[in-house]
Amino acid sequence: MSGKRISREKETISKMIALYETQCPQASRDPGHYQALNAYADKRLDKCVFGEEKPACKQCPVHCYQPAKREEMKQVMRWAGPRMLWRHPILTVRHLIDDRRPVPELPEKCRPNNKA
Template sequence: MIGVVDTSASPSPRLQRELATVRAMMRLHCRGVHRSAAGLCAECTDLLAYAERRVEACPHGQDDKPSCGVCTIHCYDRVNRERIRAVMRWAGPRMLLHHPWLALLHWADRFRAGRRRPPASAG
């Protein structure tokens, strides 16, 4: 089983898609970097469980949540933030090839989050 958190308790389509994107990126990274043949290695299973807990408890709420990469809160602890960034850096470019629809929607979420940000102060 890839996902650790039961997403049936989280009905928001936006949140379901976010979790599906994180899982897909973790699978790509683990297969490509850790050479896992099936599923996730123990290290990636732990990181995915952590990421799922953070996303499900996101203080932005389910529907207004930005993608974590452009979040101003950054609720991940320092170690896991670096680990997930490494995964995203590696898997991000490959998502277009393996999961183009999820990749495009993820970029759309990043774009929307950027538009919602207040303009930088001039002073």
């Protein structure tokens, strides 16, 4: 079960992907591709090691996306981000505020063992 912050992140990502899919001329893939990308992002958010204290993904020390999907998501966000201000201003402002949150310390379960 996800909290308010994770739910808001999911909604923001969903809106960004939908905007990119419908408006971007380069988004010539089938609609199922973007539904799968959105489902992948939701799954990654559900499994975030930071939970409700998560930093913005671009500042996160744990890269939980596969490299190809991470690059694709960056492309979606780069294109949709500036346009989100006009379509979904409240979500955009809240996302920008969340982006300024400090990066929390890595949870104990994710730290590498420093045994020599």
